[in-house]
Amino acid sequence: TFYIILTTTLLSLSIPFLSGAQSVDDVTPIPVEVIKEGRGHVTIDGKTQIVFDKQYGAQAEFMREMLAAQTGLNLPVYPNTATKPKASHHIRLVFDSKAIDKDEMYTLTVSGKDVTIRAKDTGGMVYGIQTLLQLFPVKQVREVKIPDVQIKDYPRFAYRGMHLDVVRHMFPVEFIKKYIDYLSFHKFNTFHWHLTDDQGWRIEIESYPKLNTVGSWRKETLIGHFKDQPARYDGTRYGGYYTKDEILEVINYASVRGIDIIPEIDIPGHSRATIAAYPELSTRPDTTWDVATTWGMYNRQNNVLQPNPATFQFLETVFQEVADLFPSEYFHLGGDETSKIWWKADPVSQAFIKEHNLKDEKGLQTYFVEQVASYLAAKGKKVIGWHEILEGDLSKSTLIMNWGGEKEGIAAARRGHQVIMSPGKPLYFDHYQSKDPNDSLAIHGYNPLDAVYAFEPVPKALREQKLGHYIIGAQGNLWTEYIGSQAKVQYMIFPRMTALSEVLWSPVEKRNYTDFKSRLKSAIIPRYTFWEASYFPHYEQWTAEK
Ligand code: TNX
Numbered sequence: 250t251f252y253i254i255l256t257t258t259l260l261s262l263s264i265p266f267l268s269g270a271q272s273v274d275d276v277t278p279i280p281v282e283v284i285k286e287g288r289g290h291v292t293i294d295g296k297t298q299i300v301f302d303k304q305y306g307a308q309a310e311f312m313r314e315m316l317a318a319q320t321g322l323n324l325p326v327y328p329n330t331a332t333k334p335k336a337s338h339h340i341r342l343v344f345d346s347k348a349i350d351k352d353e354m355y356t357l358t359v360s361g362k363d364v365t366i367r368a369k370d371t372g373g374m375v376y377g378i379q380t381l382l383q384l385f386p387v388k389q390v391r392e393v394k395i396p397d398v399q400i401k402d403y404p405r406f407a408y409r410g411m412h413l414d415v416v417r418h419m420f421p422v423e424f425i426k427k428y429i430d431y432l433s434f435h436k437f438n439t440f441h442w443h444l445t446d447d448q449g450w451r452i453e454i455e456s457y458p459k460l461n462t463v464g465s466w467r468k469e470t471l472i473g474h475f476k477d478q479p480a481r482y483d484g485t486r487y488g489g490y491y492t493k494d495e496i497l498e499v500i501n502y503a504s505v506r507g508i509d510i511i512p513e514i515d516i517p518g519h520s521r522a523t524i525a526a527y528p529e530l531s532t533r534p535d536t537t538w539d540v541a542t543t544w545g546m547y548n549r550q551n552n553v554l555q556p557n558p559a560t561f562q563f564l565e566t567v568f569q570e571v572a573d574l575f576p577s578e579y580f581h582l583g584g585d586e587t588s589k590i591w592w593k594a595d596p597v598s599q600a601f602i603k604e605h606n607l608k609d610e611k612g613l614q615t616y617f618v619e620q621v622a623s624y625l626a627a628k629g630k631k632v633i634g635w636h637e638i639l640e641g642d643l644s645k646s647t648l649i650m651n652w653g654g655e656k657e658g659i660a661a662a663r664r665g666h667q668v669i670m671s672p673g674k675p676l677y678f679d680h681y682q683s684k685d686p687n688d689s690l691a692i693h694g695y696n697p698l699d700a701v702y703a704f705e706p707v708p709k710a711l712r713e714q715k716l717g718h719y720i721i722g723a724q725g726n727l728w729t730e731y732i733g734s735q736a737k738v739q740y741m742i743f744p745r746m747t748a749l750s751e752v753l754w755s756p757v758e759k760r761n762y763t764d765f766k767s768r769l770k771s772a773i774i775p776r777y778t779f780w781e782a783s784y785f786p787h788y789e790q791w792t793a794e795k
Contacts (some may be wrong), residue, residue: 269386270395275772276383277747277765278436278754280402287397291338291359293385294392298333299326301342307505308374309342315382319779321389340381341365342374349373353438354403357381359395375507376402376436383772387779406706408669408722409753410439410511411746413738416446416522417544418729419488420738422495426502427735427780431742433506434776435750440503440510441581441724444491447521447541447552452512453492456566459526465490467540480543488540496574504576511633512575514568515583517617521552523563530560532595544730553591556601556613564617565624572628582621585635585652587614608641615641622647633669636661650724652677655708662711662719670723675700676749678741679728683791689740690731697795698788701725702748702762725749736783743777743784744769 270290273283301309309326317323324340327333345367348356355368355377366377380402384395411432413420420428425442432440444452450464466489469482491499503510516523524531525540532555541550554560572580589610592598598613607613615638622632622644633648636657649661650669661668673680673694680694706723725746732738751765766789777784 270384270393271386271772273384273396273398273400275768276380276400277768277773278751279759279764279768280380280400281756281759282401284399285397286399287360289360290394290396291362291364292392292394293322293324293338293340293364295322295324296336297322297324297338297340298336299324299340299342300329300333301326302329302344304344304371305342305368305374308371308378311375311505312340312342312378312382315378316385319382319387320385320393322391322393337362339363342378343367345369351403352407354401355380357398357400357402359384359398364395371504372438372507373403375433376404379434379436387775404436404438404754405756406720406722406753408439408724409437409750410441410669410671410722410724411437411742411749412441412443412671412724412726414443414446414727414729415451415491416443416449416729418733419449419451420735422491422499424735424738425499428738429499429503429506429508431746431780431782432508435746436754437750438507438509439724440508441513441726442510443513443515443728445514445522445583446519448544449488449490449540450522450526451490452496452514452571453490454567454570455493456570457527457563460523460567461490462526464522464526464540467542469542471542482542493574500575509577509579510575511577511579511581512571513581513583514571515585516564516621517554517584517614518552518587519583519585520554521550523554524552527559527563530554530557530563532591532598551591553588554617555595555597556616557597561620564621568621568624569628572625572630578629578631579633579648580625580630581633581650582618582625583635584614584618584638587637589614611640612642614638615643618647619644639664639666648721652726655710658720659708659710662716663714666719667721668719670706670720671726675704676723676725677728678725678745679730679732682741682745682785683787684795685787685791689737691741692728692730696745697791697793698745698748698785699762700793701745702752702760702765703793704749704752705757706752723749723753739777739782740785743782744773744788745785747773 299309313326346369349369353372355373357377357380358365368374385393450460454460467487470485470487471480472483521541531551533551592610602613618638633650636649636651645665649666650671651658652671654672658668658670675696679692680696681691682697707717707720711717
């Protein structure tokens with residue numbers, strides 16, 4: 250007994266000082282190439298210097314902060330040109346456009362005295378840092394010995410996105426930043442920010458102030474959602490919007506972390522918050538119509554813009570104001586679920602269709618898209634829209650985000666559009682991940698973890714026709730009708746978002762679900778815990794067959 254007590258005591262004493270690295274086999278998404286030849290290691294301790302090439306100052310600081318939070322090691326940071334004290338080990342962040350021959354690529358070498366990350370763009374450097382951070386344990390340590398290794402890594406797809414609806418429920422800026430941290434950790438590169446919808450306008454607009462004083466607020470707060478029962482409200486108003494300063498803060502935060510932010514202003518349907526603020530833009534002005542307090546397609550209440558001069562003036566001014574705020578090359582203009590019945594019933598819309606020689610209401614929808622695309626082209630931007638905008642004869646420069654099935658993605662690619670695959674099945678993370686009747690309420694659909702992991706963004710039909718390159722990537726969507734808290738957001742995205750990250754980043758032939766699940770347990774779930782994030786734990790029980 251004495252020896253047992255002695256050894257356990259010694260063990261527990263030594264735990265805070267253990268210097269084991271996390272295995273390179275746990276890195277997720279799994280890297281393209283990992284070579285473990287050397288038998289040595291590089292010891293990282295409090296004196297190790299982070300030394301950066303001038304392109305990567307912000308990333309060096311990011312690396313320092315992240316490592317300090319994760320391990321307590323607070324390393325000194327120096328530009329490579331500075332005279333610095335002697336140190337035996339370095340983490341070098343190197344700009345190298347020769348050895349690095351692909352976008353977003355990095356190499357990570359642990360050998361001799363140094364750890365070296367090479368990249369030629371911000372993304373590549375961020376992903377190299379994220380991989381290195383995964384080699385450190387998540388605990389307080391004095392030093393870590395990282396075994397020699399050479400990693401060469403780059404993404405399979407150029408577009409790796411996650412979406413967040415902040416309209417149905419809004420989340421504070423601090424949480425948006427966390428969401429961006431999650432994206433960066435998982436080597437995503439795009440955050441699609443769904444900023445307007447029937448239930449609210451969530452971005453500050455100076456040119457049309459009623460969008461915020463009226464459009465940002467719902468009269469009632471929905472409390473609790475009960476299946477098949479009428480909604481209940483607590484009588485208080487709900488809403489808010491992000492100021493331009495807050496948005497700029499988020500954009501800067503994201504850009505250091507390799508994340509591009511695409512704003513979405515959803516038109517010509519899903520526009521009830523706009524109409525509540527400016528009824529003259531709707532097909533049937535009626536000032537008693539409020540910002541929507543329920544969800545769904547609005548066949549009962551008007552949420553569609555009318556094609557009149559005031560509307561096009563509004564669209565030009567507002568879209569250009571938003572475009573000036575966001576550095577992204579892309580702008581999402583929605584275009585989903587436009588209830589054409591409002592245009593059918595409206596004499597002004599009908600006259601407009603005739604006058605402009607449009608085929609029908611679908612043609613009118615395309616007209617709206619092309620019009621807004623031209624306002625944005627004046628600002629040097631390309632547009633993305635949900636797949637319904639393909640119904641008319643759309644110009645090829647517009648990207649299609651397909652939320653239907655493979656079919657719509659194939660059709661868009663065949664017509665020469667670049668496509669981002671975002672099919673409801675299995676990439677809507679607002680859908681259920683179990684069939685447990687006691688699981689937290691979600692919207693229709695069943696998208697268990699294994700279905701997400703098995704998803705192949707490039708349909709076979711396109712591969713066979715050598716049209717696969719039109720699929721530039723994919724995106725996971727999180728609509729928040731039934732997601733009112735940060736914990737619920739986390740619960741819905743984890744671990745499905747982790748599975749999607751591997752689909753989008755790693756070579757197909759490296760994907761293996763059993764191996765993925767073992768890495769999830771040994772390396773990723775401990776991260777969720779470290780982030781104090783909720784996640785869905787029963788993913789083994791609920792599979793595509795079950
Ligand atoms: C359809 S998919 C919508 C959203 C809803 C979502 C719920 C799409 C472009 N539009 O307005 O929130 O379903 O899953």
